[in-house]
Amino acid sequence: MSAPTVYDVAERSGVSIATVSRVYRTPESVRAQTRERVLEAARELGYVPSGNARGLASRTTGVLGLCFPDYADPDAEADAEADSDADDAVMLYSDQIIRGMERAARRHGYALLIAASLEGGPESLVAKVAGRVDGFAVLAQTVPTEDLEVISRRLPVVMLAGPREIDHLDHIVVANADGERELTRHLIEDHGLRRLVFVGGDTDSPDAEARFRGFQEACRDAGLPVPDEPALRTTMMKQAEGARAAEALLDRRGERPEAMLFANDQMAVGALRALARRGVRVPQEMAVTGFDGIPLGRIVQPSLTTVRQPIRRLGEQAVELLVQRLSDTGREPVSLTLPVSVVRRASCGCG
Amino acid sequence: MSAPTVYDVAERSGVSIATVSRVYRTPESVRAQTRERVLEAARELGYVPSGNARGLASRTTGVLGLCFPDYADPDAEADAEADSDADDAVMLYSDQIIRGMERAARRHGYALLIAASLEGGPESLVAKVAGRVDGFAVLAQTVPTEDLEVISRRLPVVMLAGPREIDHLDHIVVANADGERELTRHLIEDHGLRRLVFVGGDTDSPDAEARFRGFQEACRDAGLPVPDEPALRTTMMKQAEGARAAEALLDRRGERPEAMLFANDQMAVGALRALARRGVRVPQEMAVTGFDGIPLGRIVQPSLTTVRQPIRRLGEQAVELLVQRLSDTGREPVSLTLPVSVVRRASCGCG
DNA sequence: GTGAAAGCGCTAACAT
C-alpha cells in the first residue's frame, strides 16, 4: 500500500489530475460540486499532497530555515553549571530567535525549518536545510564560510550577528558598541566612576570585541585613559571564568577598580558571586555590569545592570529580509543594526 | 541563470549524473579522485542538491515536524498581562517542546519543521507540514481530528498531551492526576490541612480535569469529603481569573478553606497577589498550589509550590516514538505517561 | 567504480 497520489484521487473521483491539483491550490477555480467529489475521494483514500513533488514542480517550498550553532549559546552550559533547576526555565539565544522567526514566518505564510549545525562533510545538516527551503538565516559561526559562499549564490541567506563575512549577504547585527558605550557613559557620568576595567572574551568573538570598542569610545569621550586591550579575556565567557576574572582583578596590585564591565551577563553573574565571597559590596565598593539581558540577571542579588539585546526582533527581521528578497531578487544587500537598550538595575548603583 | 543541477555538475566534471548523486549520498563508493573532481565542479557552479527532488525520488525527507497551537499556551497571554519585561525571558510550553524535539531529532540526524496552526481549509499549514516530513508531533487541540485521521494513515503522527482522540496514534501525556494526587496528599498528610478547595478550568480541558481527578482521589484516600466538581472553574486559566477566584472563595460564607489548589500556575500566581491584597498571609493562613512548574513560580513571593511537567522530555519522547515507528511500521500504537514531580516551595508551608 | 534509463508525484502551460 503505497501512498495515494493525484492519479488515484483523480481516478476515484472521475476527473483529471490537473483538477485534483487545482482543488488543493486554487479551490475557487473548481466548481463546488467537482471540488467536493475530489475532496471526498481524497478523504477516503487518505491522500496527502507530497510536499516534495509540489516543491519540485513549482520550485518553491513555502519554508524558511534557520541554522544555529550546536551551542554557541553562551548560556547553554553555564546554566547547567549554575542552577540545574533553572535549566528549563531560561530561554536560550536560539530559542528566542526561533520564536521570533516562527511568528514572523507564520504571518507570511511560511513554516520554519530549524537545524543545529553538526560536523561538516558534503552532506552536512546545512546542506539539507539549504535544499529544502526558499531562504534561510544563519547564526554567525555556524556554517563554514565557504559553504555559505556556494549556497548563497542559489538562495537568499541572511547572516545573524557576527561579522559580515560575505558581503553580498543580508546581515543583521545588534548595536554592541553603541550599547557598551552608553552603558560605560552611564557609569562615568551618572555614577562618577573613573577606574573602570573591561573583561572581554576571545579575540575571535566579534560581539565581545565590538563591546570592548564601545567601552574604549566611552573612555575616550570622557577623557579617561583608553586601554588597548581588555583588562582580561576569557575564552568561553562563562560564569566560572567571570568569577575567576573578578578575583584576579581584586588581587592585582595597584588601585582597586571602581567598576568591572563584563562582555556578557554570564561572566558578570559569576563575578557577582565571587565578589560576595570576597566580601566586596556591590555596588557600594564595586559596580558590575554585563551584556545580553539574560533572565538570570533580574534574579541575582544585586540585580544586574546590563544591555539588553532585542533577540526576538533579530529573528523577525531576518524573516522580513528573506521575504523581501524573495520578492525582489535584485535588491542590494542590506546590513541592519538593531538598537539595544541599557537596563539600569542595582549592580551599578541604580534601582 | 537557473540553479545548477546534477546534469550541469556531471557535464562539467565529465561523469554521469549517477556518480554525482553518489558523491553526495555515499562518498566512499566513489573513487577519491573522481569525487574531488565532482565536488570541485559543484563548488564552481554553486550547486546545492534539491531537497525536493531527493525527497521525491527517495521517498523520505529527513525532517520531522511539530504542529502547535497559535497560542493555546496558557502562559502566552498571561505573561504580557503580568510583566512585559518578563515576556522575552519566559519559555513557553511550545518553546520547550521545540527545544526537546530539536535536540532529539538532531541526534537521529533529522531536522525539525515547525508550524503553528492557523485556520482550516484544505491547504492549512498542517497539510503543508504533513507533506514535507517523515512524521510529526501534534500538540493536542491543534489540528482538527478529521484531518489527523486522514494524515495519520499515511505517516507517523504522535499526539502530545490531551485526550487520545485517535486510537491508532502514538500518544504521550504527563501524569496529571498522579501529580495532583501526590500534591494534595502532601498538603493533607504533611501539613495537616483538611479544608481544601480546587479551582479548575473549562470542562473541555482534559489536563485540568485530570488534575481535578487527582485531587478527588487524594481526598478519598484521606477520608475527606470528595467534591463532585471543582469549587470554581475558570475559562482561560489566567492570572486575573485566579485572582478573582481566590477572592470569590474568601467571600463565600462558611468556614474559610485552609488551602487553595489551582489547576495551573498562572491562576495560582494571580491568587497569591489577590490574597496579599486582602491581607491573607500565605502559607500561614492559606496554602496555595499550582501546576506546571513555570519559571514565574520560583520568583513570586512566596514561591509557589507546584507540580512540574517534564515538557522538554515530552518533545524528546515524541521524536523517539516517531523514529521508532519509522523503522517499524507495524508496531502497536503506544500511550506513554511521563512522570511529574511535586515541587515543594514556600506557598504550602515548605521551604 | 561507473553509466543508462525509468520513474518519484506534482505543477504549469497550453488546449479544449
Place this chain on the structure above:
DNA sequence: ATGTTAGCGCTTTCAC
C-alpha cells in the same frame, strides 16, 4: 471549468 502533456532534479535498479 477541465483535460493533456511536459518536465521539475533527483535516486534507483540494473548493466557494464
